[in-house]
Amino acid sequence: MNKAYQSLLEYSRDLYALRSAVGVLSWDQETMMPPKGGEGRARSMAALSRVMHQRFSDPRLLAALEACAADGTSLSEEERAVVRELRRDRDKTVKVPESLAAEIAETVSLSQRVWAEARPKNDTAAFNPWLEKVITLRRREAECLGYAETPYDALLENYEPGARTSYLRKLLHDLKAELVPLLGRLLDAQGKGKPALEGKLFPVADQRTFNRKILMAMGFDLDAGRLDESAHPFTEGSHPEDVRLTTRYSDHDLMSALFSTLHEGGHGIYEQGFQSRFYGTPMAEAVSLGVHESQSRLWENQVGRSRDFWSCYYPDLQKTFPAQLGSLDLNGFLRAINRVQPSLIRVEADEVTYNLHIVLRFELETALFGGELEAKDLESAWNEGMRRNLGVVPESPSVGYMQDVHWSCGLLGYFPTYTLGNLRAAQLFDSAQKAMPALKTDIRSGAFGALKDWLNVQVHQSGRRYDGDGLMEKVTGSKTEAAPFLAYLRAKYSDLYGITL
């Protein structure tokens, strides 16, 4: 092996080993840390983040990167991807002066606290100035980072390398044009009855057993990971052989834990799916949030909300909860878990309305970032957008523009990756079906091995070799597009309600 590359690898493995430590500490903070541990933990995280910044700024890293780039001919495609992506990460870190990075870190930490206090009180006057501050800092950061067409592109680059504002604008606009009328037809078809699962109690202990069974069936390796509980479900892939998922249980809500487990299980299978020879390099890391979300959504929705899946598992679920589900047939259950309902809160939204929430957030945050909208006018713009896209208007900012933590944390450019994930999930599943004619039959018999293997080979083992659209082209023949997602929704709901959409 090339000597410069060898020394780069050692550097990389050390960086990833430190990042792993940060990952475990983050997971611990959400799941295990006692209440008073926060202050000490913040110090540890800050100390590690300074170590990481120093490592990225080390001239020896740059020298190794440049030596590899100069001597690139002896490297494989995958090794060249390692060099290119480490260079990208290094440049992103180094381009932002440490003073600005520290100011951003401090401001978003304070701003998040202000949000947490202001939200329940609908205290827009307290929150708005902090939102303005955060946006101003992110604009300065974007100028340091540089961008292709517009400053917002620099934000997108953080979560979805290669994505452009102009491209997303058209994609989301076209998607909205299809979803709004589709939503109307589905509301008509489904009628106004009470949701079938409402008002029933599902003991948490039984839910835990069932969820664990599903997670193992999916192929998540519990010897190289865990399933725990936290206030907000998440996946922490600190290392491909130590991937930790969380879900949350409520005895009032069977679906919340179940679909969180399927969702995080999809993320987890991605994190466990990298090639071991590339552990500790960008070739053993997810492409982007939008590709990550495609993996979680595919298991949650294309698999987990399908008739095929429940043909296999519903009898088992009924046996687990006979009093609650004994008299609800499969079709009734499928309608319940696929029910559409325009609502105020994004995280509770169904597959159809979810993306309309994202469209609005994208419209508003590009306007805020571009200076066309001020924080003080955000509330009315939000309410108007909700009325237009979803036909519902929040009574107060706490369930309106202040509902999500993201903006207070400075996570601008993040929301669109959720919709990219939804679209890519459908597009990838479509290709999987074409590649594996027996896929639906497999799922009906609870056999997910072929699907998991296909995703491993097609998606996971590429690490960061391609960007999001590059990967989609390689696997599906096209960049990310809305058509497979819309076709998937139409087929599902046509079947569920015996109509033609």
Added chain:
Amino acid sequence: MNKAYQSLLEYSRDLYALRSAVGVLSWDQETMMPPKGGEGRARSMAALSRVMHQRFSDPRLLAALEACAADGTSLSEEERAVVRELRRDRDKTVKVPESLAAEIAETVSLSQRVWAEARPKNDTAAFNPWLEKVITLRRREAECLGYAETPYDALLENYEPGARTSYLRKLLHDLKAELVPLLGRLLDAQGKGKPALEGKLFPVADQRTFNRKILMAMGFDLDAGRLDESAHPFTEGSHPEDVRLTTRYSDHDLMSALFSTLHEGGHGIYEQGFQSRFYGTPMAEAVSLGVHESQSRLWENQVGRSRDFWSCYYPDLQKTFPAQLGSLDLNGFLRAINRVQPSLIRVEADEVTYNLHIVLRFELETALFGGELEAKDLESAWNEGMRRNLGVVPESPSVGYMQDVHWSCGLLGYFPTYTLGNLRAAQLFDSAQKAMPALKTDIRSGAFGALKDWLNVQVHQSGRRYDGDGLMEKVTGSKTEAAPFLAYLRAKYSDLYGITL
């Protein structure tokens, strides 16, 4: 505040923040990490250990230390202790060349694996050469570190700063001379009946509830800590506001979890007891292992095996396990939990025989380290020592000289701290009783606040201001001595068996 000291403080807080991260990762490794996570974790630990070594070797740390030492007059006693102890830690790290440190780390890691495989097979031929290697490396380390009288002093310094081989030899020799005849008299007094708790089952769920109640009654703050389970109980005080204890449960053994919880609870109360203004400095850190062990033993033994404690808690324990304990009276229970029994395994030993195990280990490891004994002759020396000290002889090395992990890990000089802890616990409790005439009455009513406060003020809040014997002199008026421990044993067993010892 003095500027040099201020900059030293920042350096120190950063070091301790990184050490906290290591602490959480270590805890996680024993309690939460999935089986396949080990390799990645080892890389993270190694990366962090290199970062720590670099920090200690940073010339800026030395400059700050020297500036503080030069300008020492403006510093308080406690601040001077911070400077002195940081200097000690720094020197200890820097004196050992990185290459030797790395060789030791690698050798003990391999040697530990060899031990784990060799022990169940009694494969002394595989283990002995590794033990020789480890000893040779520790000798080289001792030469780098320097020592007061004899190279073994350098080892002691790692765990019990200020302790000397000559001093321990006399202390342990005198102790043995008293314990051997005492053991004989106790064995006569207690007779040969079957232990009262043997053969009974105690459901683990009920044990968990009872243990948690005891831990809270002791004053361990569960908002600044946790109680979990692991194969070997331990305490990880990654930060004074995040202190994690473990215990282990077996439904065959009520006592194991209970006394582990009291023991680790004592360690935990120490870790939670530092002054918050010194967090992130040696003034918020334990003096030594021998002082740490005094805190765990005091709660486990002086409190937890006493008639006063169980006068309060035994009715509650009987209510929790009515079928198992209903017909055993308080006196019978106290005899059961204080039963002496010469046995092969140190960690299962009672208060009297425990120290005889330590005496033997000290005799043997000083001989090994001094070159008077070779690893190949260790087995017979061990067996002869066991016969002499305890009257029992192991059938095989797995329950003989290969029983503990310590030597394979290179932990030479560590065992004596266990006995120092036992002696100091009795000595400190004696002083506590003199300082608080109501102490026994408090304990009989389950009120431990005054004892905890006294330990906080007398021991914990001193951080590393004094060394072990310095602390004992300050609190009790004498260096560590055996008399209070022997008096404590005699009083307890005289009461239990109605005899005069």
